[in-house]
Amino acid sequence: MEKLISHQLVNYLEERGIEHIFGLCGHTNIAVLTALEESKIKFINVRHEQIAAHAADGYARVTKKAAVVLSHLGPGLTNAATGVANAALDSIPMVVIAGDVPTHYYGKHPHQEVNLHADASQYEIYRPFVKRAWRVDRPDLFPEILEKAFLLAESGNPGPVLVSVPMDIFSKKIDVSLFDRLHRQTKSLQKPSIDDETAKSIVQKLINAKNPVLYVGGGILLADAANELKELVDHLNIPVAHSLMGKGALPDDHDLTLGMTGFWGTKFINEKCRTADYILALGTRFAEADSSSWEPEYTFDFSQTKLLHIDIDPSEIGRNYPAEIGAVADLKQALKVLNRVAKQLIPEGVKNEALIKEIASYREEFKASNEEYIHDNSFPMQPQRILNEVREVLPKDAYITTDVGWNKNGVGQQFPIYEAGSILTPGGFATMGFGAPAALGAKVAQPDKVVVSLVGDGGFGQNPAVLATAAEENIPVVWIIMNNFAFGTIAGLQKAHFGTTLGTIFEKDGEVYSPDFASIAKAYGVEGIKIQSAEEFKPALQRAVASNKPVVIDVAMLNNPVPTSGHWNIMDIYSPDKKVHHVSV
Known part of the structure; x- marks a missing residue:
C-alpha cells in the first residue's frame, strides 16, 4: 500500500511521541502542514524562523528530547540558522525538516534555490554547525534518513541535524512498509559508562x-x-x-x-x-x-x-x-x-x-555587598533589585530564560536556582534574541510551570514577534524587559576602553530612546505594563504571574555593569596598559 510521504512523515512523528512542531509556512512545506491538520501534533506557528528555532531549543532543554522545526527553503532556512547554531553550540537535540527545490529543477535556479557553488545546495549552509545535514534525493530513502536523524540528534553529544526535503518528494507516494520496518529499530541507544x-x-x-x-x-x-x-x-x-x-x-x-x-x-x-x-x-x-x-x-x-x-x-x-x-x-x-x-x-x-x-560565611559577605543595591529605591531601577524581587516572587521550580547582558551575567552570578534545568541560557553561541522565544518553548513543554523570560531591551527587540505567537496560542509567559536603553554590556566595554558609545546606546535627538514595549505588547493582544517607579515592579510581577496570561513588563534599569573581580583577556586586547573592565553608561 502506498501513501503520500507528507502523511507518512506526520504519522512517523506521532509514533515517535512528537507533540509539538515549531515552524513557519512556505510553498515547499505546505504539504506537511496539510497533513498536520488532522494530527494530534500541535503546530506552533511563528512569524520568523529564528523564533521557531529558539522556541524549539527551549522546548528541547525542558523535555530533554529532540525538538522538531519545520522550515521553508532558502531564506526560511537561513533565518532559522542562528537559532539552530545556538542549539548546536549548547548541545541541544533538534531535527530541522526543511523544504527544498523540486528534484527535477536542480541547477535551473528555480524560486529561492541556493546553487551558486553546487546545485540544490542549501543543506550545505548548515554543515559547519549541525551534526549532519542530509538532502533527500530519493523518496524511498526518506524513512531511513528520518530515523537516522532522530537517533543522531539525541545520541552521544546531542545536537541539531538537518533533513532537507525537495518539495516534490513530500508529495510523492511510497510503500508504507518502508516506514513500518522502522518499528523494529530502537529509538534510543544504550549510553556508555565507566568501569x-x-x-x-x-x-x-x-x-x-x-x-x-x-x-x-x-x-x-x-x-x-x-x-x-x-x-x-x-x-x-x-x-x-x-x-x-x-x-x-x-x-x-x-x-x-x-x-x-x-x-x-x-x-x-x-x-x-x-x-x-x-x-x-x-x-x-x-x-x-x-x-x-x-x-x-x-x-x-x-x-x-x-x-x-x-x-x-x-x-x-x-x-x-x-x-x-x-x-x-x-x-x-x-x-x-x-x-x-x-x-x-x-x-x-x-x-x-x-x-x-567557610562557604556560608562567603555567601553572607557576598549578599551583604549587594544589600545597598537591592534596597535602593532609585528609578530607573538597580538591576540587583530587579533580580532579587523576581526571585522573591517566583516559585522555586519556575523556569527562567535569559538572553545576553546583565540578565545573563547577573543571573549566573547572583540569582539563585533551586531546580536543575530550570534556567535556560544561551552559552556557547551567546545569542542575543534567544531568551524571549526560548520561553515560549519552555512553557509549551511545561504548561503547569511558571515561565519568566529575563531579557534586555536589545535582546527583546530582536524578536518581538514572539508576542503574536503567544497571543494566538495563549502561551502565558511573563517577559521582564530590563530596559537600559542600550546594548548595555557592550556600551560599558566601549566606554571604559575607548571613551565612546557609538552604536551601543539608543538615542534620538540627544536623548535616550526606547520603544514603548508595553504598548507594542498591547498591539499584539498581550498585556503590557510599563513600570514607573521601583515600588511598582514587585506587585506588577505578582499580578502578572497570577494572571496566567502572556504579559510584558517593561522596567527601566540603570546601566551599571555586572560587578566582577574576574578576568577576561579581551580587556587586555582593548587596553593592554590598563586594568579596567566595564563602566556605567
Whole structure:
C-alpha cells in the first residue's frame, strides 16, 4: 500500500511521541502542514524562523528530547540558522525538516534555490554547525534518513541535524512498509559508562586530595544527572563550582555550592578552583569566559592542579587543559558507578564542617555587598533589585530564560536556582534574541510551570514577534524587559576602553530612546505594563504571574555593569596598559 510521504512523515512523528512542531509556512512545506491538520501534533506557528528555532531549543532543554522545526527553503532556512547554531553550540537535540527545490529543477535556479557553488545546495549552509545535514534525493530513502536523524540528534553529544526535503518528494507516494520496518529499530541507544577500575582510581584520588573541587558544566543537565551529582557531593563533601551552563546542576542553596567561575565569578570561587589539588570536571568544555581566558593566575592552574575529566564527547577532553584521567561516558551512568564505588571505598562518607562554614560565611559577605543595591529605591531601577524581587516572587521550580547582558551575567552570578534545568541560557553561541522565544518553548513543554523570560531591551527587540505567537496560542509567559536603553554590556566595554558609545546606546535627538514595549505588547493582544517607579515592579510581577496570561513588563534599569573581580583577556586586547573592565553608561 502506498501513501503520500507528507502523511507518512506526520504519522512517523506521532509514533515517535512528537507533540509539538515549531515552524513557519512556505510553498515547499505546505504539504506537511496539510497533513498536520488532522494530527494530534500541535503546530506552533511563528512569524520568523529564528523564533521557531529558539522556541524549539527551549522546548528541547525542558523535555530533554529532540525538538522538531519545520522550515521553508532558502531564506526560511537561513533565518532559522542562528537559532539552530545556538542549539548546536549548547548541545541541544533538534531535527530541522526543511523544504527544498523540486528534484527535477536542480541547477535551473528555480524560486529561492541556493546553487551558486553546487546545485540544490542549501543543506550545505548548515554543515559547519549541525551534526549532519542530509538532502533527500530519493523518496524511498526518506524513512531511513528520518530515523537516522532522530537517533543522531539525541545520541552521544546531542545536537541539531538537518533533513532537507525537495518539495516534490513530500508529495510523492511510497510503500508504507518502508516506514513500518522502522518499528523494529530502537529509538534510543544504550549510553556508555565507566568501569569500576577507572571509578576507583578517580574516587581514591578525590578522597586523598587536600583541596578537591568538582567542576560541572551543562553536560550534567543534558544527561539528567543532577540527582546523581548531589549524591556524590553529599557523600564525599566536595565543593562544587560550575560554568555558566552548569548553573543549577547543584541547587544554589546547597551547603557545598560555590558558584560560577571565570570572568563573572568572584575571587573566592576562582581561588577555590585555582588552588585545588584535584578537580573532577563533569560535562564541561572549559569555555573562555568561565576559565578566565585560560590564564593560570585567575581561575584554573593545571600546572599545579591535577585534572580528572569525564565527558560524552572525547574531543572536549584535553582540548584546553591536560587531563590525568580522561573518560568518555554518559554522566548519569558514570556518576552511578562513582557513587557505588565511593560508598564501597568509604562507607561512612566524608565530613567537612569547616569548609561548609567557610562557604556560608562567603555567601553572607557576598549578599551583604549587594544589600545597598537591592534596597535602593532609585528609578530607573538597580538591576540587583530587579533580580532579587523576581526571585522573591517566583516559585522555586519556575523556569527562567535569559538572553545576553546583565540578565545573563547577573543571573549566573547572583540569582539563585533551586531546580536543575530550570534556567535556560544561551552559552556557547551567546545569542542575543534567544531568551524571549526560548520561553515560549519552555512553557509549551511545561504548561503547569511558571515561565519568566529575563531579557534586555536589545535582546527583546530582536524578536518581538514572539508576542503574536503567544497571543494566538495563549502561551502565558511573563517577559521582564530590563530596559537600559542600550546594548548595555557592550556600551560599558566601549566606554571604559575607548571613551565612546557609538552604536551601543539608543538615542534620538540627544536623548535616550526606547520603544514603548508595553504598548507594542498591547498591539499584539498581550498585556503590557510599563513600570514607573521601583515600588511598582514587585506587585506588577505578582499580578502578572497570577494572571496566567502572556504579559510584558517593561522596567527601566540603570546601566551599571555586572560587578566582577574576574578576568577576561579581551580587556587586555582593548587596553593592554590598563586594568579596567566595564563602566556605567
